[in-house]
Amino acid sequence: MNDKVKIYLLDVFFGWYLAITFHRxxxxxxxxxxxxxxxxxxxxxxxxGVAIIFSVMCLLTGASLGKKIIxxxxxxxxxxxxxxxxxxxxxxxxxVTSWVVTKVNIIQMFDHxxxxxAGRLFSSLLxxxxxxxxxxxxxxxxxxxxxxxxxxxxxxxxxxxxxxxxRNLMKGNPISFALYNxxxxxxxxxxxxxxxxxxxxxxxxVSSGPFPGMLALMIHTIASLAKQYSEQIEDIDAGPMExxxxxxxxPIQVIWFAVVPQIVIPFLSFTIYRWDINVRMATIIGLxxxxxxxxxxxxxxxxxxxxxxxxxxxxxALVVWLMDYLSAKIREALR
Amino acid sequence: xxxxxxxxNLQKIYPNGTHALKGVSLDxxxxxxxxxxxxxxxxxxxxxxCINRLHEPTSGTIEFSGKDVTHxxxxxLRQYRKSIGMIFQHFNLIKRMSVMDNxxxxxxxxxxxxxxxxGKFPGSVKEKALNNLDIVGIREKADLxxxxxxxxQQQRVAIARTLMQNPExxxxxxxxxxxxxxxxxxVMKYLEIMNKxxxxxxxxxxxxxxxxxxxxxxxxxxRAGEIVYEGKPxxxxxxxxxxxxxxxxxxxxxx
Numbered sequence: 001m002n003d004k005v006k007i008y009l010l011d012v013f014f015g016w017y018l019a020i021t022f023h024r025x026x027x028x029x030x031x032x033x034x035x036x037x038x039x040x041x042x043x044x045x046x047x048x049g050v051a052i053i054f055s056v057m058c059l060l061t062g063a064s065l066g067k068k069i070i071x072x073x074x075x076x077x078x079x080x081x082x083x084x085x086x087x088x089x090x091x092x093x094x095x096v097t098s099w100v101v102t103k104v105n106i107i108q109m110f111d112h113x114x115x116x117x118a119g120r121l122f123s124s125l126l127x128x129x130x131x132x133x134x135x136x137x138x139x140x141x142x143x144x145x146x147x148x149x150x151x152x153x154x155x156x157x158x159x160x161x162x163x164x165x166x167r168n169l170m171k172g173n174p175i176s177f178a179l180y181n182x183x184x185x186x187x188x189x190x191x192x193x194x195x196x197x198x199x200x201x202x203x204x205x206v207s208s209g210p211f212p213g214m215l216a217l218m219i220h221t222i223a224s225l226a227k228q229y230s231e232q233i234e235d236i237d238a239g240p241m242e243x244x245x246x247x248x249x250x251p252i253q254v255i256w257f258a259v260v261p262q263i264v265i266p267f268l269s270f271t272i273y274r275w276d277i278n279v280r281m282a283t284i285i286g287l288x289x290x291x292x293x294x295x296x297x298x299x300x301x302x303x304x305x306x307x308x309x310x311x312x313x314x315x316x317a318l319v320v321w322l323m324d325y326l327s328a329k330i331r332e333a334l335r
Numbered sequence: 336x337x338x339x340x341x342x343x344n345l346q347k348i349y350p351n352g353t354h355a356l357k358g359v360s361l362d363x364x365x366x367x368x369x370x371x372x373x374x375x376x377x378x379x380x381x382x383x384x385c386i387n388r389l390h391e392p393t394s395g396t397i398e399f400s401g402k403d404v405t406h407x408x409x410x411x412l413r414q415y416r417k418s419i420g421m422i423f424q425h426f427n428l429i430k431r432m433s434v435m436d437n438x439x440x441x442x443x444x445x446x447x448x449x450x451x452x453x454g455k456f457p458g459s460v461k462e463k464a465l466n467n468l469d470i471v472g473i474r475e476k477a478d479l480x481x482x483x484x485x486x487x488q489q490q491r492v493a494i495a496r497t498l499m500q501n502p503e504x505x506x507x508x509x510x511x512x513x514x515x516x517x518x519x520x521x522v523m524k525y526l527e528i529m530n531k532x533x534x535x536x537x538x539x540x541x542x543x544x545x546x547x548x549x550x551x552x553x554x555x556x557x558r559a560g561e562i563v564y565e566g567k568p569x570x571x572x573x574x575x576x577x578x579x580x581x582x583x584x585x586x587x588x589x590x
Contacts (some may be wrong), residue, residue, distance in 0.1 A: 069506075243421065243493070244440055246387055247496070248414065249414070249440075249451075253443045253448060253451055256451070257440050261430075261431045
């Protein structure tokens with residue numbers, strides 16, 4: 001696409017964005033304090049019309065933000081100033097729109113009744129109900145073990161995938177390079193889906209409880225660790241590989257003697273950190289039915305039993321802090 | 336003299352377009368200590384790596400003991416590599432493994448895959464490894480981690496590693512370029528021992544002419560992928576030196 005077309009299309013977009021935000025957000029919400037009319041595709045026509053007029057004027061006068069972005073406008077001219085101002089207005093309108101869309105309501109936040117409600121909640125959180133301590137500890141243990149199992153099962157799979165998706169090992173011949181590319185696509189896709197979404201999928205598949213939670217974490221862990229492992233392998237010093245290859249060793253021996261010793265410590269460190277992350281994740285996943293302490297938390301929250309919620313929050317905070325501390329210590333010792 | 340390696344019209348063009356070797360023809364004779372000199376980027380390292388096929392030649396042929404090895408692959412290639420030792424500028428030891436394990440890794444070409452993966456080297460092999468550490472004078476360091484050693488000691492471990500292969504030919508790629516002068520001589524002395532006492536032919540990339548004169552029996556010079564000089568180390572004159580290293584070059588002595 002040539003630059004002129006790019007500039008014009010950018011200006012059309014900016015004009016359209018300004019028209020729609022000024023009219024629907026600024027005019028209705030800010031000036032009139034009402035909701036804007038329901039969206040229909042027909043409503044788009046006037047905005048597009050304004051956008052076209054705007055972009056044609058930009059084109060004729062040369063005062064165009066599109067031009068400033070794609071090529072350049074001369075400094076010190078009014079066209080340049082105008083383009084800069086348009087940019088500022090775009091940012092400002094985006095902020096205003098975000099504010100409106102988020103339904104920010106500071107007045108309500110500090111209104112007497114709301115503050116009272118919050119006060120009640122905080123005071124019951126600070127008076128945890130110790131009677132459910134045993135039950136909460138058992139649920140926490142379930143979460144920790146669930147996180148451990150998901151990490152442990154993922155480990156050998158990611159280990160293998162890590163090697164198969166390391167560019168420096170796989171680029172040698174066309175077949176392995178094709179496999180590398182396919183695995184990259186699959187793991188990137190898997191990793192881009194949050195564990196929470198995997199948990200929803202698995203709770204539908206194998207019904208709710210710790211098992212689907214474990215599966216969800218495992219899938220995400222495999223993809224994440226495979227990525228970290230392969231990056232570590234790509235980062236190794238190629239010298240020892242060359243040296244071992246030169247002794248007449250077989251490829252598998254080259255990997256075992258020249259690659260594995262360089263990666264085993266970082267691998268361990270990543271794995272422990274992943275377990276730590278998984279304990280936190282397992283808590284969140286519990287909220288959508290993945291078992292453990294998270295499921296217990298959401299049950300009490302739905303019943304508005306805040307003293308019980310308080311105890312659970314306390315236990316989660318304690319365990320997360322402890323795991324964080326321990327995993328940092330272990331990783332430090334491994335270095 | 337008997338030819339060990341016969342290279343004819345060797346060309347190497349890297350995938351990025353670099354024309355590293357432009358038709359190198361060279362004979363390497365049994366028992367000689369051949370030095371290769373030339374600027375960085377003149378093709379010295381590429382030439383060594385083509386000989387043991389760490390890099391694939393683009394065209395030309397390499398014969399080793401009268402056998403064409405230019406296109407061998409698989410176990411034949413590994414058998415061939417086994418008969419050629421190699422040491423590197425940065426030693427290329429496995430830093431986290433012990434000195435002993437590093438030396439044992441020189442034996443990988445002669446041991447079954449499974450035995451090597453579980454680390455079961457026969458007693459005789461371990462004895463040989465210790466013996467080789469003795470030859471390079473660091474037997475007492477056997478159990479230390481390789482990266483706990485100084486640069487010169489690490490290069491000696493690398494020499495002990497290649498001794499495991501009983502190599503007919505030793506390729507040394509700037510073996511002393513990252514060492515200080517005193518250590519350089521000690522490493523060169525061990526290469527000399529391999530050459531004279533173990534009957535191993537040595538091909539060595541070097542930067543210092545003083546080392547070339549002291550240790551080698553023959554020298555070739557590469558410039559931009561072509562051989563521009565071949566002869567006795569003593570015969571390198573000022574003019575030759577300038578034609579190899581450029582007009583502004585001044586020879587630096589290493590004591």
